[in-house]
Amino acid sequence: MSQDLIIEMKGIKKSFPGVDVFDGFDFDLRKGEIxxxxxxxxxxxxxxxxxxxxxxxxxxxxxxxxxxxVTHMTPHSAMQIGIQTIYQEHTLFPYLTVxxxxxxxxxxxxxxxxxxxxxxxxxxxxxxxxxxSISPLDIVERLGSxxxxxxxxxxxxxxxxxxxxxxxxxxxxxxxxxxxxxxxIRELVKRGISIIYISHHLEEVFKIxxxxxxxxxxxxxxxxxxxxxxxxxxIRDMVGRDVSLFYQRERVQLGDVxxxxxxxxxxxxxxxxxxxxxxxxxxxxxxxxxGRTELAELLFGYVKPDEGEIKINGYKVHIKTPRQxxxxxxxxxxxxxxxxxxxxxxxxxxxxxxxxxxLSKTPFALPRDDAELTExxxxxxxxxxxxxxxxxxxxxGGNQQKVVLAKWFATKxxxxxxxEPTRGIDIGAKEEIYKLMVELVKQGKTIIMISxxxxxxxxxxxxxxxxxxGRLVAEVCSADICEENILKHSIGGGN
Numbered sequence: 001m002s003q004d005l006i007i008e009m010k011g012i013k014k015s016f017p018g019v020d021v022f023d024g025f026d027f028d029l030r031k032g033e034i035x036x037x038x039x040x041x042x043x044x045x046x047x048x049x050x051x052x053x054x055x056x057x058x059x060x061x062x063x064x065x066x067x068x069x070v071t072h073m074t075p076h077s078a079m080q081i082g083i084q085t086i087y088q089e090h091t092l093f094p095y096l097t098v099x100x101x102x103x104x105x106x107x108x109x110x111x112x113x114x115x116x117x118x119x120x121x122x123x124x125x126x127x128x129x130x131x132x133s134i135s136p137l138d139i140v141e142r143l144g145s146x147x148x149x150x151x152x153x154x155x156x157x158x159x160x161x162x163x164x165x166x167x168x169x170x171x172x173x174x175x176x177x178x179x180x181x182x183x184x185i186r187e188l189v190k191r192g193i194s195i196i197y198i199s200h201h202l203e204e205v206f207k208i209x210x211x212x213x214x215x216x217x218x219x220x221x222x223x224x225x226x227x228x229x230x231x232x233x234x235i236r237d238m239v240g241r242d243v244s245l246f247y248q249r250e251r252v253q254l255g256d257v258x259x260x261x262x263x264x265x266x267x268x269x270x271x272x273x274x275x276x277x278x279x280x281x282x283x284x285x286x287x288x289x290x291g292r293t294e295l296a297e298l299l300f301g302y303v304k305p306d307e308g309e310i311k312i313n314g315y316k317v318h319i320k321t322p323r324q325x326x327x328x329x330x331x332x333x334x335x336x337x338x339x340x341x342x343x344x345x346x347x348x349x350x351x352x353x354x355x356x357x358x359l360s361k362t363p364f365a366l367p368r369d370d371a372e373l374t375e376x377x378x379x380x381x382x383x384x385x386x387x388x389x390x391x392x393x394x395x396x397g398g399n400q401q402k403v404v405l406a407k408w409f410a411t412k413x414x415x416x417x418x419x420e421p422t423r424g425i426d427i428g429a430k431e432e433i434y435k436l437m438v439e440l441v442k443q444g445k446t447i448i449m450i451s452x453x454x455x456x457x458x459x460x461x462x463x464x465x466x467x468x469x470g471r472l473v474a475e476v477c478s479a480d481i482c483e484e485n486i487l488k489h490s491i492g493g494g495n
Contacts, residue, residue, distance in 0.1 A: 003067070006031045006163055006194045007052070012061035014047055021047045022218045025061070029163065034185060034195040036205045038238055039215035040398075040426035045198050048215070049165055052196070053085040054078035066162070082162035086152045086169060088424075089338075092140045099123035099136035102155045126154040129191075130184050146177030153184060156193075164188065165196040168424065170204065182208050200426055202231055214238055238427055249438050249460055252279045257314070258446045259415050261299060264308035268294040270470040272308075276415075276448060279441045283461030284450040285486045291470040292450045293335065296417050299448070300332040301325045312415070323358050328415075331355070331408035335420035335450075337397075341404040344393035348385060349374045351392050351403055356410045377406035381436065398429025405436060416440060418449045422456060434460060454483050466490055 007029040014022045021044050029035050039045050050056040051063070054073040063070045065081055078085075092101050099120045108115045108122065123136035132150050140148060149169055156164045166185070170178045178201075185195055185208060199205055205212060212229055214221040214237040221237045255278030264272040269291050276282045286292050297303045299310070301319040310319055312328055319325045325332070334340040342351055349367075352374040374388040381402045385395060392403060401421070408416070421437070422430040437447060437460065451457045457464060458481055466474040466489040474489035 004030050005064070006066055008064040009051075010062045010064075012051065012063075013059045014051065014056065015059055020218065022058075025218065025220060027213060027220065029194050029196060030210075031194055032189055032192050033210040034189055034197055034208050036197045036199065036209040036212045037215060038199070038202070038205060038212060038234060040238055040428040043215045043238075043426070044218040045215060046167075047218075049085060049167055049196075049198070052078070052083060052163075052165060054083075079159060079161075082160065083165065084156035084159060084161035084163070085165040086149070086156065086167065088168040090145075090148050090152070092148055092151060094139075094141035096140060097136065098127070098134055098138050098140060098143075098151050098154075101140055101151060102126060102136075102158050106159065122158060123154070126157045129157060130154055130187065144177070146173055146180060149173075149177075149181060150184065153188070157188075161193065163194045163196065165198075167198045168200065169197075170199065170201060178204065200424065202234060205234075206231070216240060235427055249434060250442075251462075252438075252442050254279045254462065255444060258312065259448075260311040262309050262311070264295070264298050264305050264310075266306035266308075267298050267303040268470050269298055269305075272298075272467075272472050274448075274465055274472065276446045278444045278446055280462045281437065281441060281447040281449055281460055283457045283464035284448060284467065285457055285464050285476075285490055286467035287490050290467040290490070292467050293419055294470070295467065296332060296419050296448070296450060299325075300330060300417060302332075326355060326358050326411055326413075329411070329413045330415045330417070331411055331413040332417045333401075333404055333408060333419065333421060335423060337400050337404050341407075342392045342400060345391060347389045347391055348378060348383070348403055349388040352377055352388075352406045352410055355407050359411060373410055374406075377409060378403075381406055381409075382432070396425075396429070398425040398432065401425055401429070401433060402436075405433075414445055416445060416447045418447060418451075420451060420453075421449060422451075422453065430456075454486065457481075457486065458483065 005028050009025065009027040012022050012025040037045055037048070047056060051058055054075040054077060063073070093104060096104065102123045103119050108119045120136040127134055127136065130150055130153060134143065134147055134150060140151060143151065153164065169181060173181065182204065185197070189195060197208065206229070209226050211223055211225055212234065213223045214234065216238060257275045258278045260275045262273050272295055274282065284292050284295070298305045301321045301324055304320050310317055317328050319328060338344055349371055353370045371388060378385065378388060383399050383402045383406070385399065392400060395403065422433050441447060449460060461481065462478055464476045464481055464486060465472050466476065466486060468490060476485050
């Protein structure tokens, strides 16, 4: 093993029943570098992380850490030798203070009891290193996502970690939080800590990576130095096909207006009127906090509007609850599928039929009908799963999103509200979601799509409305749709 390597994996093989994930896989991490790992959902990234963090044991192969062969690694022993994994979902104790979280399981004792003064002092030192304004006495539950991620990194510092693995750390961050986290990572590297950084956000990869390894189907496709990397090559390696195939959708003939909202107010929305035609994808743009999701909640009846009305096919309808929205053939694919889209600890056969129950003529669930319904949609949407009895939590992000779609397709909806439809899923899965959306509009369905992904908005939308400060401030028609026009209105340059 080279002296400049902190981690080296050789000939790694890992299988699960019926699935070979890795076979002869090699990977290395240099001391003081940021090594980004890219790949589609299901490529093997999560399995790789779990082997390095001790959650999984390789079937074959060898792992070296700082020149020493590692055997029988567990999560505890991984942390002891200096590997700290920070997962996409927060793993902190919400009702404890920041200081208590930093030292939980590794408490500073004095005469057999916790020394809170020294604990807070050490916690403050770690936070100062990260140039954070967080107080050691802050209750974690009251912190935002970005601040909680900072606490998790501070925890790695107090444990004197040599390697920090960050798994999709910015999936729910604002741009300011992303920029701050990237600065923290650069500071960690200056201190000699090595970083493994996993992200679907390629712009982040290009900002911070020293090297990038692409994984596809459990195989290392390529490892690039930053200077040799291009976005086109990276995407081509990830998906196995040319980048020019992405973000090109088939256009369809638009029909009559299907859905209208007139003068909606409430839930932070100050004024909103919009209309969408059959076969149309209406994009909704705006900065974080502009009121996009709040508007969707009004449209779907999650929140009762203070003023305004909704019309479907020209007729005024009363939508004060999600049940009324579903009865009017509407559906809402929320931005966080794991919190509000799925019952993660239940099988697919419990997830897919759930929204349809509100339309059922019987108050009872019919297991045979549920199984047939689930089988049909899992097959139609090409959900990769061993069976309809697989727990939703064990599917990849892209397949979870397809299960959410299956749930709503089963309601026979005509009007679809998508809030960040491809957040947190890989490029290949995005393409599948886009194809499903295009198939919907070819059937004459109507789509309202909220997205922060500018290429997605531009490629998929027939028109784009822009929100700012709780108001609809602009409409950008097809001929004028471009990033400059959208941003101009989003940040206030359009008025």
